[in-house]
Amino acid sequence: MHDTDPIPPDGHADLLADWIRLAEAPGVGCRTAQLLLERFGSPASILRAGRAALAAHVPAGVAAALSAPPSVEIARLVEQTLDWLSQPSHHILTLHDADYPESLRHIPDPPLLLYINGQRERLQQSLVAVVGSRNASTQGRANAENFARALSEAGLCVVSGMALGIDTAAHEGALQGAGSTIAVIGTGIDRVYPARNRALAHRIAEQGCIVSEYSLGTPPVANNFPRRNRIISGITAGVLVIEAAAQSGSLITAQMAAEQGREVFALPGSIHSALAKGCHQLIREGARLVETVDEVLDAMRVSPLVRQAAPPVLEPDSPLLAALGHDPVEPDALLERLDGDAAALAGELLALELAGLIERLPGGRVQRVVRAACSAWCVPREGA
Template identity: 60%
Template sequence: MRDTDLRPPDPAALLADWIRLEQTPGVGPATVRRLLAEFASPSRIFDAGYRALCDHVPAPVARALSEAAAPAMLRQIDLTMNWLAQSGNHLLTLHDAAYPPALANIPDPPPLLYLKGWPELLASPMLAIVGSRNASLQGRTNAEVFAQALSCAGLTIVSGLALGIDACAHLGALAGPSSTVAVIGTGADTVYPARNHALAHRIAQEGCIVSEYALGTPPLSANFPRRNRIISGLSAGVLVVEAAARSGSLITAQVAAVQGRDVFAIPGSIHSSLSKGCHKLIKEGAKLVESAADVLEELRMSPLATMVIAAPAAATSRAGQAVLDAMGYEPAEPDALAVHCATAPGPLSLVLLELELAGHVERLPGGLFQRIKR
């Protein structure tokens, strides 16, 4: 045996083989898993030769795997190695001991996870919170409050860094002790949407950003539904806060159910389009959730640490309180409110403006108003 055969494998070379395998055209997560089951490692896949590979993959893929790496592939490997040299950046392979076991057991786990932040969070108990990008104020408030309460109970909150519910879930989780994980649909060196740049930077410092996509991958529409399987795959369950009847959040919930994860949904007004998706999930068997304790009960976790001290609400005038009492928590039409409160539309408009500025009500499409529960 040669002395060189006794040397341990070069970690950089091993990573380079993983990157090359994952980036080969025609090779997706399922193909990677099938090839690894047969050849054990990326290096052995590349050494297997065209004929042996043709038994497991189409001829064009076998040819790409058996030929030398193209210059563009080598540039991508160099880019990744330089990125890994920067503080806080990590790359997990499917064979790494730190790869999350729950994610490894889904049907098509990503071969590589690009991470920014704290990889240790991927070993903690996790719960996903997802919902509409065009969320109502009540929905955004619910996402933040639930995320903070569940973070206080020891759950790391997973979401997708989108506008609306996702962003509020991340913020609520960061306000608790257990932090947050953002699963993105771009390369880990890209922030999308740009409006969440400050939030992404904070998550990279205090939580963890996760991507299965190579560095430089732009925000392609097909990638976002696909990353949802990672959001649910990392998590013990998925809580849908608000979702329209045709919502990407429902895809996450459906994938979660297939993966054997618990699905939770917060109900809303029967008149709200953003409640339709949650109501559909509840009809199909999702657990109706009214408090963080409902989630923890299902997950068999202690609710003792979930108390969140809410900020005091702004003071309300006597007229404002009378309008709030008349509204209840359903969307209300101002003319009907004026009749119910026995007041003229002009004075009522001033009271509604006062309540909106104080954060007690939200103006909805169609001129409706809805009371906010905090």
Template identity: 55%
Template sequence: MRGRVTELSNWIRLTCTNGIGCEAARKLLLAFGLPQQIFSATYNDLKQVVTERQAQALCLPLSETTQHLIEQTERWCDQPNNHFITLADPNYPTNLLEIPDPPTVLYVKGRLDLLSAASVAVVGSRNATEQGMKNARQFSASLSHGGITIISGMALGIDTAAHEGALAGFGATVAVIGTGADKVYPARNHELAHQIAAQGCIVSEYALGTPPIASNFPRRNRLISGLAQGVLVIEAAAQSGSLITARMAAEQGRDVFAIPGSIHSPLAKGCHQLIKQGAKLVETAQDILQELRLDHIAPNPSIAPTPSAARAAAETVDTIVSTDDDSLLAHMGYDPVHSDELALRSHLTSSVLSEKLLLLELEGLVEIMPGGLYRRLN
């Protein structure tokens, strides 16, 4: 036990040393071996590998803040299903060793085996349309029923829908987060985080207690794409953060997939841009499975969700949930939608819906199409 604690202490001390990022840490590990050897090295030896400022930082005594973090992490690791994984650990996911900037350590809450499972990342807009949310749930549920693990970032919008869909199947889900593994962000996903930790796993490279910092979220995207065999983008604006994940995926040699949308939708522009750049247009989950040659994977009944969890997740897949914007235009999305479907989405009676649609049509915001279909114009 004492050896494990000492080893953990040195890894945390390394990752907390001022100016020592993942690249510098790898250089030091290659030159000296494990962290205890790094901290036993002289200043002169250290500055042969890293900058003088970095070498000086490594020679400083352990700070109270770092000591407190070490003790906090030790207590966290003593809790069931909490794991502290380092680059030297045999459980470190092989896929991440292949990316240009693998994290030095990982904090994992839940099932470690999912980090090495056949997986697809599903990402997209935080301000998704109802149709986009439905697509994310249905694609993720279908892939999960095929035994595929769904990876996403637990943000609002497409990420949330992807995790919910995955929880309905056998493949489970992995959430890669931009805070400490002991934090839930956004707070609205508190219950979802507990479900993911129980049936899948939550992964972070950031120390416990790390709050939501804007710069951490684009950086964690390299892990979302790095853990997966391919990345599916569902609804993304022209400047979407999801395009960063797609670019990282391409740089890492991962396949990129995109679902096309209406030419009138701002949230389809990012997907169309990706398709023009070589991303594969997909219409069904089977398209992805065949392209990645994952259609032979058999679901494992031993990791099926509990009946109550499966039922709840399945209900989530079939239910359209409106969050911040409950306007009728938000319910419509940008693809033509039948009035019956719109009534289900908006929870409006036929008479109230007809009245609202007429007003929107008179205002030039909606046009009526053959077959009882309506299309948003703005």
């Protein structure tokens, strides 16, 4: 018999202990645990089944570990988890809980436990992921923030991984809209990584929620971050990739999304930019090329909505900005286009950089930064 209610903070310590023992058992991953749950029904039944019965389904060593009494470490972890769970806005959902995200429940290896800090009801909203490079360009961060803000204003909750770069910009943008944001992290729920996102993590926990499958105290381990990506794609209806190098971890998220039957969107970039290579690869492999938020919303069938024009960009009437275009340019090429003086060009480039209208790229190249949302704003129809 499956449990049907989330674990409450005021009891059911044994139930929680059983789920933690199953999740933390050596040699038991999500797929093995799911197999055992299908055979025995619940963690309690698995742990009581005995070594011989378990050995018919798992290796002998795993059967022995599951049959052994709980260790001191597990008992301590359960105690710490119950203490954490007793605090406001802290929740744990098990795979058998009624409000465990349904789309996540049906991926090949769903997490047994979801630790949640914040508004767990956000998981029941319409969700879309926005992910990309940690080493994002200024333009990439602006695009991520603008897209995420527009998606959130359209009522979608934006999911990302709270990494630096595109993830951080996406969370910041989404927090400006009613849809808010969810951060899926690769550490224990009681850790903040990277540390410089501590203030952002507090805002997400207050206005959205933070989600982890890892037990309390789990440090940032490299292998955990690619694995958490299946949760990002698993809880969402689509994944938008904004800037990704050829070997980016964001491509893992996109691949998982495609395998899970989710929509995959990619923002194209300059053919000269290394950060566009991953997005172009996704487009060649079948991802939707998108240039506006409307295209994402149309694909996700978000309605009823009214499109409104994005606010115009008020930029200086600068011949240099016009000469820059939107691709990275060598300063020498700019000199040729403008037939100007090198010292004067350097001064004007510095002024534009300080104003946030251009950025300098590796190798001395410069690129224009468009600050307005490259999308239409979407708001519900009046009376809808």
